[in-house]
Amino acid sequence: MSRGRVVVVGGGLAGVTAALDLAEAGFAVELLETRAKLGGATYSFQRGDLVVDTGQHVFLRCYTEYIDLLRRLGVQDSISMQHRFEVPVLSTNGRASRLHRWNLPAPGHLLPALLGYRQLTAAQRARVARTALALRMLDPADPALDEISLGEWLRRHGESPRAVTALWGLLGVAAINEDPDDASMLLAAKVFRTGVLDRSDSADIAIPQVPLSQLHGGAAHRALLAAGVSVRTRCRVRAIRRVGAGFHVLAKAGSNARELSADAVVVAVPHQAAAGLLADLPVPGVEQWSQLSAAPIVNVHLHYDRKVTGLRMAAVLDSPVQWVFDRSAISGATRGQYLAISLSAAQDYIDLRTEDLRALFVPAVQQLFPRAREARLLDFFVTREPNATFRQAPGTAAIRPDARTPVPGLVLAGAWTATGWPDTTEGAVRSGARAADVVVAARYRQRGVEVIA
Known part of the structure; x- marks a missing residue:
């Protein structure tokens, strides 16, 4: 017997994860995706x-x-997957080098990378080692870190412009999609602690x-169908309306308009699209999402x-x-x-x-x-x-919403939500899992069972 009907809006990694988790939890799930294939931006x-x-x-x-x-x-x-983190680093000055690790407990695994990194001087490498130890002491959940940029924090700790560019920026720009002076230190702390400093093997690439369409799109479609999820592609959601204790989801597939009833809706689309769909619902903070x-x-x-x-x-x-x-x-x-x-x-x-x-x-x-x-x-x-x-700049942590909204049954997902991670595939998947947990917990609460989500 189904625990309820859920419509998942969006077939990216967040929506796929939420739909799989909810189907496995016993819900009747329908996933709607605007594009012809699943996978979201990864196609x-x-x-x-x-x-x-x-x-x-x-x-x-x-x-x-x-x-x-x-x-x-x-x-x-x-x-x-690499057996051991290693990245060749080229330069137009002809000074090729590499970043790599040893099989030592963290943070000792980074010693060879610093000792042999020819893009920095010995003094710069020594300063980097001290900065890395200071960074390892930071709490990636400390909201005060979102008030400054990675570049500002590095300068406060005496990092040279060359070290910022040739090491911290080399890794940080790729992970956060922002230059150091524009990147939230909160997200940078998450990247460098979780991805580099806390475990010796965490940065293996x-x-x-x-x-990607084969890795994500086709494989996700097959897995969803096998799990019993109804998947509709080329289906654009136009509006989500609250009706009684449930929802009506208005969608259009080609020239055919459809109205779907649901007990819960997971909105797993980018923040710009989510803001448009939820404009008429009492979800606080929607007007701020554009600042992302x-x-x-x-x-x-x-x-x-x-x-x-x-x-x-x-x-x-x-x-x-x-x-x-x-x-x-x-x-x-x-x-x-x-x-x-x-x-x-x-x-x-x-x-x-x-x-x-x-x-x-x-x-x-x-x-x-x-x-x-x-x-x-x-x-x-x-x-x-x-x-x-999204622009992962200082000040964005306060704007990113939680999966749970004040509207019962209306849940958010996407790498832009408050995952604690940068906008990555990992953040997207975690957001989908979090959204499913919220829906499941709400259903249990309706039955008088308290579940923390």
Whole structure:
């Protein structure tokens, strides 16, 4: 017997997680997604013989809930996880280095990274070690940390501009999608403590070995159907109305309008869309969600007629290139080498014309990989994600809402909600699980059983 009917609005990782958890808890669940496929912002498209992800996604071993979701979707074997954290760091000054760890208890595992990191002087490395110990003492839940930026906190602790750029920013920009001076120290503390300092293996990097639409979209669809969830794609929700003790969800699929009844609704869409859907419901703080704004990510794609580097992945300093990935095998390239450059905090690039980006990044790649100078560029294109994440700036913690709203049965999900994590796949999955817990707890309370959610 069903415990009730739930409509989940949004088929990204948050919505998929909430729907799976609620179906397993005995609810009748219907998931509505505007796009043709599930997966939210993590999707792929075909370009010639390449299957292209809109953005390069990597994750860390500390993304435990996301990794568990991949297991539930049956795609845990479609990722490649490092046995030990290691990142080559290239520079246009020719001083290549690498960040790596030893198998020592934290934080001793970082000693080799600091001792051998040639991008910093010995004095700068010593200062970084002291700063890391100070950072390890911070509480990632301390709201006072959200009042300052990562850059300001680092300067207070005597970090040099070079250390901010070549180490803290190198990792922080990729994780928070903000430059150090624009990134909330609260989120930075979460990133560096959970992702780097608390456990020796937490920063080991994983890269999907299949396109994202295969990893998330197709696998999620199959798992949801197997769990008994009714999945409707190309179905746009227009409004959510409170009717008695339940809800009516007004949706449109093509030319067909539908009105769905539900005991509970999980709104698992980006904050801009959520604000529009909830405008007529008594949810406080909706008008503030716009202050979360958006931060872009741009990906520059280069397909060469031959191999130009033997690196699978590298971080880059002193160059417009930030991170570069070899996506030849993942994308199904039948010849040459296909590289993707991932640019976080990409406000300076999001509106540039493709030809301007080509004029900037083709020479930059040639400077990093001399073999590219002799190679023929088969294809050059750009993918842009203007709303890749919310602006994870100081002051945003107070704006991010909890899953539970004052409207009984109306629950929020999404990486932008108050997960305690940055806007990441891990944050999205955790938000979906939290939303499901709230719905389950409310149902038990209706039956006189107290459950904490």
